[in-house]
Amino acid sequence: MNKPNIVILGAGYGGIMTTVKLQKKLGVNDANITLVNKHDYHYQTTWLHENAAGTLHHDRTRLPIKDVVDFSKVNFVQDTVLSIKPDDKKVVLENGELDYDYLVVALGFEAATFGIPGLIENAFTISSINSSRLIREHIDYNFAKYNNEAENKQERLNIVIGGGGFTGIEFAGEIANRVPELCKEYDIDRSKVRIIVVEAAPTVLPGFDPQLVEYAMNALEAKGVEFKVGAMLKECKPDGIVIEKDEKREEIPTNTTVWAAGVRANSIVEESGLEVNRGKVEVQPDLRAPSHQDVFVVGDCALIMNEETGRPYPPTAQIAIQEADVAAHNLSVLIKGGTELETFHFNNQGTVASLGHDDAIGVILGDKKLFGWSASVMKKIIDNRYLLKLGGVGLLLKKGKFNIFSK
Amino acid sequence: MNKPNIVILGAGYGGIMTTVKLQKKLGVNDANITLVNKHDYHYQTTWLHENAAGTLHHDRTRLPIKDVVDFSKVNFVQDTVLSIKPDDKKVVLENGELDYDYLVVALGFEAATFGIPGLIENAFTISSINSSRLIREHIDYNFAKYNNEAENKQERLNIVIGGGGFTGIEFAGEIANRVPELCKEYDIDRSKVRIIVVEAAPTVLPGFDPQLVEYAMNALEAKGVEFKVGAMLKECKPDGIVIEKDEKREEIPTNTTVWAAGVRANSIVEESGLEVNRGKVEVQPDLRAPSHQDVFVVGDCALIMNEETGRPYPPTAQIAIQEADVAAHNLSVLIKGGTELETFHFNNQGTVASLGHDDAIGVILGDKKLFGWSASVMKKIIDNRYLLKLGGVGLLLKKGKFNIFSK
Numbered sequence: 018m019n020k021p022n023i024v025i026l027g028a029g030y031g032g033i034m035t036t037v038k039l040q041k042k043l044g045v046n047d048a049n050i051t052l053v054n055k056h057d058y059h060y061q062t063t064w065l066h067e068n069a070a071g072t073l074h075h076d077r078t079r080l081p082i083k084d085v086v087d088f089s090k091v092n093f094v095q096d097t098v099l100s101i102k103p104d105d106k107k108v109v110l111e112n113g114e115l116d117y118d119y120l121v122v123a124l125g126f127e128a129a130t131f132g133i134p135g136l137i138e139n140a141f142t143i144s145s146i147n148s149s150r151l152i153r154e155h156i157d158y159n160f161a162k163y164n165n166e167a168e169n170k171q172e173r174l175n176i177v178i179g180g181g182g183f184t185g186i187e188f189a190g191e192i193a194n195r196v197p198e199l200c201k202e203y204d205i206d207r208s209k210v211r212i213i214v215v216e217a218a219p220t221v222l223p224g225f226d227p228q229l230v231e232y233a234m235n236a237l238e239a240k241g242v243e244f245k246v247g248a249m250l251k252e253c254k255p256d257g258i259v260i261e262k263d264e265k266r267e268e269i270p271t272n273t274t275v276w277a278a279g280v281r282a283n284s285i286v287e288e289s290g291l292e293v294n295r296g297k298v299e300v301q302p303d304l305r306a307p308s309h310q311d312v313f314v315v316g317d318c319a320l321i322m323n324e325e326t327g328r329p330y331p332p333t334a335q336i337a338i339q340e341a342d343v344a345a346h347n348l349s350v351l352i353k354g355g356t357e358l359e360t361f362h363f364n365n366q367g368t369v370a371s372l373g374h375d376d377a378i379g380v381i382l383g384d385k386k387l388f389g390w391s392a393s394v395m396k397k398i399i400d401n402r403y404l405l406k407l408g409g410v411g412l413l414l415k416k417g418k419f420n421i422f423s424k
Numbered sequence: 425m426n427k428p429n430i431v432i433l434g435a436g437y438g439g440i441m442t443t444v445k446l447q448k449k450l451g452v453n454d455a456n457i458t459l460v461n462k463h464d465y466h467y468q469t470t471w472l473h474e475n476a477a478g479t480l481h482h483d484r485t486r487l488p489i490k491d492v493v494d495f496s497k498v499n500f501v502q503d504t505v506l507s508i509k510p511d512d513k514k515v516v517l518e519n520g521e522l523d524y525d526y527l528v529v530a531l532g533f534e535a536a537t538f539g540i541p542g543l544i545e546n547a548f549t550i551s552s553i554n555s556s557r558l559i560r561e562h563i564d565y566n567f568a569k570y571n572n573e574a575e576n577k578q579e580r581l582n583i584v585i586g587g588g589g590f591t592g593i594e595f596a597g598e599i600a601n602r603v604p605e606l607c608k609e610y611d612i613d614r615s616k617v618r619i620i621v622v623e624a625a626p627t628v629l630p631g632f633d634p635q636l637v638e639y640a641m642n643a644l645e646a647k648g649v650e651f652k653v654g655a656m657l658k659e660c661k662p663d664g665i666v667i668e669k670d671e672k673r674e675e676i677p678t679n680t681t682v683w684a685a686g687v688r689a690n691s692i693v694e695e696s697g698l699e700v701n702r703g704k705v706e707v708q709p710d711l712r713a714p715s716h717q718d719v720f721v722v723g724d725c726a727l728i729m730n731e732e733t734g735r736p737y738p739p740t741a742q743i744a745i746q747e748a749d750v751a752a753h754n755l756s757v758l759i760k761g762g763t764e765l766e767t768f769h770f771n772n773q774g775t776v777a778s779l780g781h782d783d784a785i786g787v788i789l790g791d792k793k794l795f796g797w798s799a800s801v802m803k804k805i806i807d808n809r810y811l812l813k814l815g816g817v818g819l820l821l822k823k824g825k826f827n828i829f830s831k
Contacts, residue, residue, distance in 0.1 A: 147571045150610070154561070154568035161561035164554045203557070 021048050021118035021352060024108060026098050028054035028082055029062060030403075031316030031337035031344075032123030037407060038345030040090045048352050051092040051115060053108070056146070057082055062125075063334050064400070065143045066184055069152035069275070070191030071199075072374065079146055080416060085408040098124065101289035103309045119311050119348055122286060122298070123341075126317040126332060129279035135253040136179075140276040143184055152275060156192075159272050160203040172256045172270035174210045179250050179258075180278025181214045181221030183370055186233060188277060189214050190372035193240035207241070213269060215245045215260055217278070222370065229378040232388045236372050250278070280332060282318040294320055295329075303358040304344045313348065315340040321361065330363055338403065339364060369396040374420065428455050428525035428759060431515060433505050435461035435489055436469060437810075438723030438744035438751075439530030444814060445752030447497045455759050458499040458522060460515070464489055465553070469532075470741050471807070472550045473591055476559035476682070477598030478606075479781065486553055487823060492815040505531065508696035510716045526718050526755055529693060529705070530748075533724040533739060536686035542660040543586075547683040550591055559682060563599075566679050567610040579663045579677035581617045586657050586665075587685025588621045588628030590777055593640060595684060596621050597779035600647035619649045620676060622667055624656050624685070629777065636785040639795045643779050657685070687739060689725040701727055702736075710765040711751045720755065722747040728768065737770055745810065746771060776803040781827065 023039065025032050036052045043050065060079040067073035082093060096110040101122065108115045128144060130136040141152045159173035176192060178185045193212055200207045214221065214237075221244060222230045234244060248262035257270045282297045291298050292308040297320035299307070304319065306312040316337035323330050330336050340361060347358045369379030369392055377392035387395055397418040404413045430446065432439050443459045450457065467486040474480035489500060503517040508529065515522045535551060537543040548559045566580035583599060585592045600619055607614045621628065621644075628651060629637045641651060655669035664677045689704045698705050699715040704727035706714070711726065713719040723744035727736050737743050747768060754765045776786030776799055784799035794802055804825040811820045 147568075147611075151568045151572050154565045158561045158565040161554075161558045165558050204554075 020046070022116060023048050023050045023119045023121070023348060023352070024115050024117040025050070025052045025121040025123060026101070026108065027123035027125055027316070028052060028056075028059045028086075029123060029125045029316060029337070030334045031125075031341050032121065033059045033082070033085065034338050034341035034407065035121050035123060035313075035315060035345045035348075036086055036091060038341060039348060040087050042345060042349040043090075043352060045090055047349075048119075049092065050090065051094060052082070052086060053094045053096055053098060053110065053115070054082065055095070055097050057093075057095050058146070059085070060146050061334075061400070061403070062144075065145070065149040066188040067191050067374075068146065069141075069143050069149040069188060070195045071153040071157070072191045072195050075146050075150050077416060078149075080408070080412065085412065098285060100285060101291070103289060103291055103306070103312055106311065117311070119351065120313065121344060121348070122291075122306075122312060122314045122318050123316045123337075124283035124285055124318050126280040127283055128276060129281040130276065131279060133250055133253060136250075136274075136276055139253045139255050140179065140274040142276050143188060152273075156199065156273055157202075160199050160205060163205055164203065170270075171209075172272045174205065175269060175271035175273070176210070176212050177258055177269060177271045177274045178212070178214045179253075179274055179276045181216030181218075181244065181246065182277065183222070185214055185216070185275075185277035186222055186237070187371050188275060189237055189242050190240070190376065191374075193237060193242050194373040194375070196241065210241070212242045213245060213271075214242060215248050215250055215258070217247070217249050219247050221246060225368075225370075225378070226380060226386055229380070229386055229388060233370070233372055233378050236376050240373070280317065282332075286314075286318045297329075300361075302360040303347050304340055304361055305347075313344045315344050321363070323363070333368075334403070335366060335368075336363055338406070366399075367395075369399060371396050427453065429523060430455050430457045430526045430528070430755060430759070431522050431524040432457070432459045432528040432530060433508070433515065434530035434532055434723070435459060435463075435466045435493075436530060436532045436723060436744070437741045438532075438748050439528065440466045440489070440492065441745050441748035441814065442528050442530060442720075442722060442752045442755075443493055443498060445748060446755060447494050449752060449756040450759060452497055454756075455526075456499065457497065458501060459489070459493060460501045460503055460505060460517065460522070461489065462502070462504050463553070464500075464502050466492070467553050468741075468807070468810070469551075472552070472556040473595040474598050474781075475553065476548075476550045476556040476595060477602045478560040478564070479598045479602050482553050482557050484823060485556075487815070487819065492819065505692060507692060508698070510696060510698055510713070510719055513718065524718070526758065527720065528751060528755070529698075529713075529719060529721045529725050530723045530744075531690035531692055531725055533687040534690055535683055536688040537683065538686060540657055540660060542662075543657075543681075543683060546660045546662050547586065547681040549683050550595060559680075563606065563680055564609075567606050567612060570612055571610060577677075578616075579679045581612065582676060582678040582680070583617070583619050584665055584676060584678045584681045585619070585621045586660075586681055586683040588623030588625070588651065588653065589684065590629070592621055592623070592682075592684035593629055593644070594778050595682060596644055596649050597647070597783065598781075600644060600649050601780040601782070603648070614648070617648070620652060620678075621649060622652045622655050622657055622665070624654070626654050628653060632775075632777075632785070633787060633793055636787070636793055636795060640777070640779055640785050643783050647780070687724065689739075693721075693725045704736075707768075709767040710754050711747055711768055712754075720751045722751050728770070730770070740775075741810070742773060742775075743770055745813070773806075774802075776806060778803050 058079040064078040068075040100109045128142045163173045248260045251261050252259040287296045298314040299320040300314050304313050317332035320329050343359050343361045367381030371377045377396045379387045379392045401417045465486040471485040475482040507516045535549045570580045655667045658668050659666040694703045705721040706727040707721050711720050724739035730737050750766050750768045774788030778784045784803045786794045786799045808824045
């Protein structure tokens with residue numbers, strides 16, 4: 018009865034997919050599998066911008082862990098991870114400790130704020146169900162307040178998005194769709210509302226095809242989004258931000274700054290004593306930590322070099338899900354006494370960024386560019402494919418996106 | 425072409441009903457009728473507590489003035505009244521001035537705060553569409569924020585209602601129905617939320633039959649409402665209130681104090697130079713101001729003594745609507761050169777207070793007590809009857825309450 022303990026930290030894309038794969042590969046007599054997560058639900062981080070904008074309810078984005086993880090095969094501990102002690106093979110939780118023989122670190126990302134003054138205190142992030150529905154309610158509240166003050170405050174109607182990367186642009190598209198509804202709800206003239214994307218790079222969506230970037234900017238501008246590119250966010254205050262562009266400073270009044278300009282690995286990883294590079298564990302091809310052969314790392318906490326570009330792969334859901342496949346496979350091999358571990362190779366299935374539910378841009382099949390309705394449909398297909406993989410047809414029907422013909 | 429100018433200030437119950445009656449009684453050659461209102465919509469003040477609780481959307485409570493007032497017969501000026509100069513027969517608006525030959529003052533109520541420190545700054549009132557939807561959003565926002573803070577703050581989940589009169593009790597009933605939904609929406613345990621009614625009198629609903637009061641308190645307590653009767657509100661702070669009961673002070677943490685413990689007539693009336701008593705114009709039996717025979721006053725700005733009790737009638741929608749009938753009749757008589765004016769007599773059609781959409785208490789036909797489902801149905805019948813009177817069957821079908829069988 019001396020079964021090895023497998024502990025999986027985090028039920029995001031990487032963690033939950035590793036768990037679901039493992040419960041298929043291993044029998045209850047092979048290992049004790051324990052999944053640790055802060056909440057009793059899994060959520061799709063790539064949908065959170067819709068919850069934040071209020072265009073999709075957060076219950077569509079999350080699902081009970083028990084719906085996809087078989088609790089007769091896997092122990093579930095709802096708790097917050099405080100630290101990892103890899104030399105002691107221990108994990109410290111808020112309400113206890115766990116010993117492990119094998120550990121899967123899938124703790125995801127946190128916002129990187131680069132020391133910009135006031136950002137931690139005053140900006141919102143699209144990082145969890147809690148933080149996203151707070152953005153929705155914060156914007157609603159400011160719009161509701163606007164007509165209740167003797168002097169109208171423009172900062173209540175200005176929405177600033179820090180960062181024109183993937184998340185920033187996707188949120189801009191959603192909130193641009195939402196604003197007309199908000200204006201109707203609170204009797205506010207649409208022309209008074211500003212949505213401003215601030216991006217330090219010379220262009221938004223860096224790394225995307227320039228033609229698609231142009232399409233995206235035009236589409237969003239047509240919906241009333243303003244762009245400040247080549248502009249650095251210098252300070253974030255409760256009622257405004259300071260940006261600098263061409264050595265000129267500008268203040269923009271706003272109560273709502275959504276910071277979407279940078280993520281880093283969960284800082285527990287850096288503090289754990291695992292060997293790190295830029296805060297992440299640069300994993301072996303078998304996804305184990307070089308310094309600790311009993312620790313697998315998947316998702317945003319793992320660093321894998323793209324040998325073609327010489328730069329790390331960006332942290333995406335797609336790569337986390339693929340890593341989970343390999344980690345689960347290798348773990349089951351080790352548990353069964355094998356030694357032949359698989360090597361991770363990223364299989365790029367393309368990237369699609371939504372511009373509201375009715376428009377998108379993307380690249381698939383290596384170099385095929387998509388935009389407009391076809392890209393929007395492709396985005397939903399990608400989302401649905403994940404649900405199918407995670408929980409089968411039942412989950413797909415329950416949580417899938419099928420509104421492909423609505424404009 | 426020397427037509428007299430009739431100016432009606434306010435499109436609440438009294439003002440809009442006077443206007444609708446007048447447009448039937450007078451032809452376009454008889455008089456110029458001008459209705460002045462801050463918004464281009466009329467709203468049912470007696471439904472606002474539902475909008476504030478979030479159990480009914482505010483668009484159900486309001487209706488475009490143009491839907492019931494015929495703009496080919498009545499001029500509509502959307503503006504805010506700043507002052508009345510009865511000796512000059514003038515009304516000063518934010519964006520202009522109006523001369524009148526006959527004036528109808530129907531400016532409604534404002535909150536009476538009795539000089540309680542912090543109340544104006546920190547408490548909410550259920551007084552308009554704007555203020556009511558703000559309460560809804562404020563509560564939502566605090567619930568959304570609760571799970572986003574390292575240390576949970578009880579003041580975000582405590583809802584204090586200042587005043588156990590009609591509005592306070594009706595709001596308590598609605599918010600008690602709403603809280604379970606809010607808890608589900610924001611993943612909060614229902615047992616953590618408190619709804620506290622603070623009433624200075626020894627009982628809530630003073631003036632109501634004691635048996636019905638007991639029914640109401642039991643019904644609300646069963647929904648989780650707490651009562652502090654005989655307790656004075658001493659101070660209202662942004663994050664709490666101080667009450668005093670039996671010479672003991674208690675602090676209750678709350679970000680949400682809804683003040684429903686007192687109304688007074690719009691202070692423009694007191695400042696106008698019209699003769700006032702307790703801030704209201706004690707009108708003649710024909711509803712004219714004793715000091716100015718060309719000024720009618722209806723609704724919450726008019727004071728009429730109940731000769732049976734020796735006390736003024738309370739400001740209600742019912743009395744405002746009945747006054748509008750008499751004011752419109754008497755105005756049309758005067759316009760047509762008559763002198764035989766009607767005398768106002770209050771016809772008490774009963775009073776029903778809701779305890780959420782599914783329960784109520786009331787007295788009709790003089791002394792018939794109602795409670796539970798039958799009272800709840802009666803409440804909806806009263807609401808529907810008003811819509812029928814104001815805008816006919818079309819309006820009733822559009823805005824009526826027909827959910828009498830839902831529990």
